[in-house]
Amino acid sequence: MEEEARSFLGRFAEEFPAALKEGAPLPVSPLSRRVTLEELHGESLELGRRLLAARGAPAGLSALLCQAALSQLLQNDLSPFHCAREPGPNQEEEQEVVLLESEAVQRVFLNQLIEVTLGWSQDFPKHPPPPSQFLHCSVHSIKNTRRKMEDKHLALAEFNQLLGVQSQDQCAYYAVFDGHGGVDAATYAATHLHVALSKQESLQSDASSALKMAFKHTDDMFRGKAKRERLRSGTTGVVVLIQRQQLSVAWLGDSQAMLVRGGQAVTLMDPHKPDREDEKQRVEDLGGCITFMGCWRVNGTYAVSRAIGDFDQKPYVSGDADCVTTQLLGDEDYVLLACDGFFDAVEPSEVPHLVREALRRPADPEDVGDAPLEQSEDAAGLRVAQQLVCHAKEAGSSDNITVMLVFLRPLKQLVGQNSTTGATQQ
Template sequence: MACDSEVSGFLNTLLRDFPAPLTPESPLPWKALGTALSQEEVEGELTELAMGFLGSRHAPLPLAAALTREAVSQLLQADLSEFRKLPGQEEEEENDEEEEKAPVILTDAKGLARSCFNQLWEVSDQWRKQVPVAARTPQREWVVSIHAIRNTRRRMEDRHVFLPAFNLLLGLSDPVDRAYFAVFDGHGGVDAARYAAVHVHIHAARQPKLLTDPAEALKEAFRLTDEMFLLKAKRERLQSGTTGVCVLVAGTTLHVAWLGDSQVILVRQGEVVQLMEPHRPERRDEKARIEALGGIVYFTDCWRVNGTLAVSRAIGDVFQKPYVSGEADAASWELTGSEDYLLLACDGFFDVITFPEIASLVHGHLVKQQGDGLHVAEELVAEARERGSQDNITVMVVFLRDPRELLEEGVQGPGHSQAGVRSQDLPSGLSQPKASTPQRS
């Protein structure tokens, strides 16, 4: 919770450290975005830059979200033609006919980043005199535990997103409170996972259906992100892909969308509720879809699409489209107040930890920590690693009730020997980050 003195103190410190806007010769205070952005990528990339910068300086969350939204909005409303960047001759020659008819308009990423910082500086200078109420209004307090490790892999290709100030950051003014959580598990490089972590929630917020059908808005956000990343992959010769699962808590409704085998489960009164079925090539409907397109699914060390990928849907994977689909599944559930927590994780966790074990492991941690759940993800990751997982591992536990309350009620789950999983709630038709980021926001 940010008090007025904390907000004004942050703004005074920021403007003391940066007494004037950046000049064309000034170094950027954040890592460059690369060389070029498409116009559709600008909002997401600049939002990510500004939030990362303010977060690194420990800005109060409502202030960081409001500052970012105001600065990015003002920049997007300005004339950005000065940042337009024509594609190079080589890129033009390699465009296919469709792209030649509708060329992607690229903008100078470095110039936009500099302008974004200066806009952020201008807003901070204005707000130092009078901070808007929204920038100092407390947000709902979420207890969220996040832990991510590279493990034995050469690179960390997972990314995760935690946006408790979803409305404030994305300029939504209706009365429905929203929070967004996501895990993306990259393969063949980190580019696709990072891209999805930056853009999926932006696309979701811009969908008119967000207000009437949030699950459909999340599906469309995945589709648009995949479409945009494929264009980027062709421009920059990227071959990576990513699975992903995202959750939007909107008021008293839970909305879930996913691609591939990153998963989310809900624990309610100690019982694991299966919310989704991952997209794997061996699933009957997925195998039939792939083969109908002319692809093949066969077993090497596991079932793979065309002998390569062990997932049948993902963002990216430009050379495996359309066999590896970019179309997400989504579903919604009403929350009753009896739900304990959500657990989002990549396959590096779920490949070695079964659903029935999760509630018992979490309960055991809460007992040891006397109801403090901020480090439960760290213990779950350690357990997965001890059981032999060699993959990147990311776990996010989102408590829907105070973990101390769960401990007091003695909610501990069914134990390791019982099934303890409900699957009747499955949707119809379905058969580098920080090493540790416990958060209370």
């Protein structure tokens, strides 16, 4: 691991031997034109991760570099980057929110990142970043037949390192967001929800409460951006947080997570759909209605009853997430997260068999070459999500599809499984 990190630092120093020159184009584009100070945290970390990932940085090293650069950025006086007030109908409200010129402030962040990285290339830390305790994550997503891709996802085994969480309990965070009416809400949630989660005081003691509050806070943050920029999109979301020997799942809408334990599918959650009896009752109690227009919809509009965004239909489309926590016993195979584009075409009970078959399929020689058997198995594991996505498309899904598998035991143990597939309710 140290050799890989040193190799990356050397390559990076050759490409960026000094700070970016004023006026030169940024090597990675900011997500927004203007940001609040709170949004600066998530957008800077995302920008740094994208820059480093595109150059092959090890994930653990990337997380530590981004956190160090952000910490330095926040020590600066950011008042020179405050936006001038723009005349308009919302001027009085905007005076309450300080907005920063994103490109200018992100240039400072990227220069801090370059400075930190150059420092590490010359003086490598005595305690290099530890490897992730989680074995493999396989992710694949496609636009499919839709005009636009509105799904976003995030796999963050280095949660503590990226977000500066000071705890001996390492957290790993995985999320899938399925946008509708545009990708803005999904992008926003993928950029900010994990940051909001890291700031919850209850994170170490009550993960369920922390996740619910992080969803709510992200929805409130997006409301401000949607109002400023006249955005109308929304997104469902499912988040898995692994902490100590607990796996917590929080969700809004019909994206889902499922666990496979000993080759058996375990139901963790019930997606929020308008025709779910308790969701229908909640909407009707608020004065809304559930109608069938090709599918069941809230007030004849959205096909989900809970989401981040969709402010024209709040509170009927609720921003309150549900959460369940499961104790990990050590015999878990993997957890799968996916949007409705997958689960509308594939039954959860089919998943264990599909994954087993994908793992047993011989690796493409072009993928592994002369690699040893262990690396060959790794390559097979990384392809699993791709094969599940292909299966959902062949089964009739025309929607965007995103599938993420987080393996919780060595892949060679899963390849040898011969369990009878079945679904069990936890």
